[in-house]
Amino acid sequence: MATAREKIIRTTCDLLERQxxxxxxxxxxxxxxxxxxxxxxxxxxxGKTEIAVEAVRNAAETTARIIAEHLAAYADPAxxxxxxxxxxARRVEETGYAAGGPLMLVALETVNSSEPINRACRQAYRHxxxxxxxxxxxxxxxxxAADPLALLIVSTIEGATLLSRTLHSTQPLREAAxxxxxxxxxxxxxxxxx
Amino acid sequence: MATAREKIIRTTCDLLERQxxxxxxxxxxxxxxxxxxxxxxxxxxxGKTEIAVEAVRNAAETTARIIAEHLAAYADPAxxxxxxxxxxARRVEETGYAAGGPLMLVALETVNSSEPINRACRQAYRHxxxxxxxxxxxxxxxxxAADPLALLIVSTIEGATLLSRTLHSTQPLREAAxxxxxxxxxxxxxxxxx
DNA sequence: AGATATATAGACCGGTTGGTATAATGGATA
DNA sequence: TATCCATTATACCAACCGGTCTATATATCT
Numbered sequence: 001m002a003t004a005r006e007k008i009i010r011t012t013c014d015l016l017e018r019q020x021x022x023x024x025x026x027x028x029x030x031x032x033x034x035x036x037x038x039x040x041x042x043x044x045x046x047g048k049t050e051i052a053v054e055a056v057r058n059a060a061e062t063t064a065r066i067i068a069e070h071l072a073a074y075a076d077p078a079x080x081x082x083x084x085x086x087x088x089a090r091r092v093e094e095t096g097y098a099a100g101g102p103l104m105l106v107a108l109e110t111v112n113s114s115e116p117i118n119r120a121c122r123q124a125y126r127h128x129x130x131x132x133x134x135x136x137x138x139x140x141x142x143x144x145a146a147d148p149l150a151l152l153i154v155s156t157i158e159g160a161t162l163l164s165r166t167l168h169s170t171q172p173l174r175e176a177a178x179x180x181x182x183x184x185x186x187x188x189x190x191x192x193x194x
Numbered sequence: 195m196a197t198a199r200e201k202i203i204r205t206t207c208d209l210l211e212r213q214x215x216x217x218x219x220x221x222x223x224x225x226x227x228x229x230x231x232x233x234x235x236x237x238x239x240x241g242k243t244e245i246a247v248e249a250v251r252n253a254a255e256t257t258a259r260i261i262a263e264h265l266a267a268y269a270d271p272a273x274x275x276x277x278x279x280x281x282x283a284r285r286v287e288e289t290g291y292a293a294g295g296p297l298m299l300v301a302l303e304t305v306n307s308s309e310p311i312n313r314a315c316r317q318a319y320r321h322x323x324x325x326x327x328x329x330x331x332x333x334x335x336x337x338x339a340a341d342p343l344a345l346l347i348v349s350t351i352e353g354a355t356l357l358s359r360t361l362h363s364t365q366p367l368r369e370a371a372x373x374x375x376x377x378x379x380x381x382x383x384x385x386x387x388x
Numbered sequence: 389a390g391a392t393a394t395a396t397a398g399a400c401c402g403g404t405t406g407g408t409a410t411a412a413t414g415g416a417t418a
Numbered sequence: 419t420a421t422c423c424a425t426t427a428t429a430c431c432a433a434c435c436g437g438t439c440t441a442t443a444t445a446t447c448t
Binding site for chain 1: 434435436437438
Binding site for chain 2: 018019020022023097098101104105107108109111112113118121122125126148151152154155156157158159160162163165166167168171172175176179183
């Protein structure tokens with residue numbers, strides 16, 4: 001069974017993804033998680049900030065793992081990315097456009113207000129970028145080429161997710177899927193002489 | 195001189211861009227705008243929601259106008275988009291990564307909580323998409339081709355801005371600039387037989 | 389059993405939130 | 419001058435915020 005600490009973190013992850021940092025009160029976290037309120041400052045003496053940092057780290061790890069596993073299942077990285085975006089689109093639609101992009105909201109909300117949380121978001125995005133980069137390098141791309149392309153992949157995913165949720169349509173994500181796959185294929189073949 | 199109503203809206207635009215909806219209190223808006231508090235519910239009987247809706251509309255119009263004027267100054271749409279992203283990158287950097295993407299934060303924050311505000315964001319993004327789409331069509335592209343490409347442009351800009359602000363680097367935006375220009379050029383020439 | 393440390397209950401704090409009341413302004417019109 | 423209406427001042431509200439407190443359980447180890 002999950003400990004109080006784990007329940008708090010998992011619940012916070014979900015709330016941050018759906019409604020963000022400032023809209024998620026401590027009382028709400030306690031209530032939604034079913035954890036005792038007394039445990040809050042026992043496990044997280046740093047208060048709400050510390051909870052958010054841990055939640056961001058947790059979300060980053062989970063996301064990175066899912067992406068890595070997904071990419072590993074496809075021989076062609078372009079196909080891997082394309083199907084990944086389609087899976088994201090499916091999830092966004094299933095949740096009624098309420099979830100998707102676990103980091104976006106917190107990252108933006110805390111750019112100007114909380115250094116520790118924003119640092120966690122930075123590391124999270126770098127971590128995820130590295131996952132894509134490694135996969136591209138495994139397909140023969142140099143690090144100097146893979147890193148920027150991986151960054152483009154990450155920001156394109158984030159942007160498409162943002163618009164899909166806002167517009168209540170999977171079109172942005174499906175559009176981005178095709179364009180990204182095309183672009184990746186182009187960059188891979190141009191270096192290999194397809 | 196600006197009326198109290200205009201001052202409130204303009205200030206709210208800025209606050210929404212930098213810190214979002216939930217982090218911007220009514221008192222803060224009043225204080226930052228210099229408008230009298232008594233005027234708040236005189237001009238905006240709908241409360242904070244109405245203020246935010248008007249601010250989103252205002253930001254959308256301003257953004258759409260700036261983009262349209264910028265694109266009109268370039269004979270090649272691909273060049274227009276590329277330089278636009280570079281200008282955004284410059285602004286994001288100048289503000290210390292505190293501003294950029296006037297709609298992103300509000301859009302995400304209100305997806306699950308405020309239908310009227312989210313509707314305003316939807317219309318805003320559709321409006322901006324139309325600006326890009328029109329420019330692409332003026333360059334000879336069909337509507338069926340221009341609309342999806344314009345949507346991709348918008349979501350790529352948003353994603354790159356999001357990551358640039360979070361990572362405190364203009365790299366995502368500069369990367370996206372090249373990627374988008376390349377793609378636009380490809381799609382234009384493929385239909386014209388370049 | 390006794391002692392010790394971790395974990396939980398839940399009342400409580402000052403401060404702030406969005407929102408509302410009513411009264412006092414001020415300038416235009418008659 | 420008297421009237422009128424948009425505008426503004428200011429005090430106020432309940433609800434909630436993040437955070438703290440003390441007392442009590444519940445284990446673990448001696």
